[in-house]
Amino acid sequence: MTGPVPSPLLLIEDTPSLQMVYRSVLQTAGHTVQAASNAAEGMRLFQETGAVTVLLDLMLPDRDGLAVMREMLALRPETRVIVITANASINRAVEAMRAGAHDFLVKPFDEVRFLGAVANASGATGTLPKPAQKRAVTAEPDVVAEVFIGSSAAMRRVQTTIRSVAGSMATVFITGESGTGKELCAVAVHAGSPRAGGPFIALNCGAIPQDLLESEVFGHMKGSFTGAISDKQGAAAAADGGTLFLDEICEMAPALQTKLLRFLQTSTVQPVGAVRPRKVNVRIVCATNRDPAEAVRRGEFREDLYYRLFVVPVHMPALRDRGEDVVEIAEIALERFAREEGRQFDGFDPEVLDLFRRLSWPGNVRQVLNVIRNIVVLHPGGRVTLAMLPDSLQRAEPVTGAAPKPDATGGLDSLIGRSMAEIERLVIEETIARNGGSVPKAARVLELSPSTIYRKLEGWGLKPQL
Known part of the structure; x- marks a missing residue:
């Protein structure tokens, strides 16, 4: 005897190329997808298919996406709507969340964030989180080598660390510049672990407005605040039995850092408006493109939370x-x-x-x-x-060897046309030179931690004075 067939996901996106990409990603992850190119077609499919998870672009050619969402929720309040918007329209996404949207995606977003949002919404509606299932099925024993392309010594060290830590429950703290593959590193930790069969939920703490972040992490109960027209499962509960990836962790507001620390200590989540907490089994992986120790020094990140999270550090090389x-x-x-x-x-x-x-x-x-x-x-x-x-x-100007020194008489003009990476190197090296080669003294002048400068010098192939 077979169970009920899950309702399809409904995708409403008017750009043909994006609709094709989104649909392909969802189908590869095991979802059945119905797609529409405008509001009229979307509402027709919504009523015909009984879809309870909807991906909705807010900019549609024939109607305002926010009005479409309100009509859907009026017809079926249990619908989980994930709104899609451009970066310039972030305020519209916030407005949609307050009007009852389950989640939002800001273009451009990557596949992991996309599937994580869908898995969260699908889990909230009681259907099987197929993206997590798909990831578990495709995870091979040597998944680390598949995720990271490159055979350099730096990448081999990263791969070795991931293989060693993946099987444990230890928290992994990933650092590195933007674009180095921190989220892929988190996926590799999850896929190589005994939790690979569970969900992988990714949350970008820097992309979600602070007044919505607590609800995104811990969820909320219907009526707990204006716009909370239904219960919402937070990312922490959605990741139960799997991995919760907190990207850009250093951008989290101090008040929420306190609640995250309590969550790590008790393994319980309490949605906004809930009376009782709920026990969950979640492994935490976090990442930042900042120096977390420097964020602690500046008072922007709790020291006790830093030491709770900074168990196994993994630095993704540039x-x-x-x-x-x-x-x-x-x-x-x-x-x-x-x-x-x-x-x-x-x-x-x-x-x-x-x-x-x-x-x-x-x-x-x-x-x-x-x-x-x-x-x-x-x-x-x-x-x-x-x-x-x-x-x-x-x-682009090729960079080889040591960074060329600017003309001392050129002032700002000598820096125009250089990349920020070059300018940063020039400033750091010159500051060290003017402080007798002392990295600690240069660090005080630049208001950086000495460890940040030592790491940059090592990356440039330079040996600092000790």
Whole structure:
């Protein structure tokens, strides 16, 4: 005897390319999807299919998305609506949340965040969280090698650490610049653990307005505040039996840090408006692109919470510190994107790979993937030449060896045209030099922690004075 067939997800997105991408990701994760390109078609499918999870773009050609959501909730209050909006319209997303939206996504968002939001909504409606199931099925024993492309010594150290810690319950604290793959690292920890069969719930603490963050983490009860028209399961409860990934943890408001510390100490969650707490079994993985110790020193992050979370640190190295990995990443990305777009490419000219090796890649792996995607989309195929690279990349100044010193008489003019990474290095090196080579003294001048400067010097291949 079979159980009831889950209702499909309803996707309402008017941009054909985005609708195709979202639909493909959802179907790959095991969901049945009905898609509409406008409000009228969306409302028709909503009534015909009985969908209880809806992905709704707020900018539709024939009607305001917020009005569509209100009509859906009036017809079926149990509906979980995930609204999608552009970064410039973040206030609209907040308005939607207050009007009863279950979650929101700000473009551009990655696949893990996308599927995490859907899994959370699906779990809240009582259906099986298929994205987490799919991840568990596809997790191979050596998933770490699959997640991280690159054979540099720096990446081998990261892979070794993840393999060692994945099987434990220890909290993992991931640091690294934006675009280095911190969320992929979290996915690898989850997929390599005994919890791989459970949910992986990702929450970006920096992308959610602070007045909504507590509800996102711990949930809320119907009527607990204006706009709470139904119960909402928080990310902590949705991750029960699996992993909760808190990205940009240092952006969390102090009041919520206190509640997170209590959650870590008691393993219980209490939704806003709830009378009693609930016990959950969750493994915490967190990440930040800041120096967490510096955030503690500045009073922006609780020291006791820092020591509670900073159990197994994993630092994701910048791409400029990974040697030949950039070539390996570019070649694999070219093959994959070409296959997705149905095109045939024959690799890179040597001049292109030489340029890739010499660039600083301030956007790290994410920047490389965007560049390769741009090439594949805008060209029919063949061998990738310098002329096929985006204009911004061709104008980028290669960085090799020590950072060149600016003209002492040039003032600000000598810095114009340089990348922020170069300027940062110039300022740090000059400050150290003016303080007799003392890193601690330079740290006080720059209001940084000495450990931050030591790590940067190590990344630049320089040996500081002790």
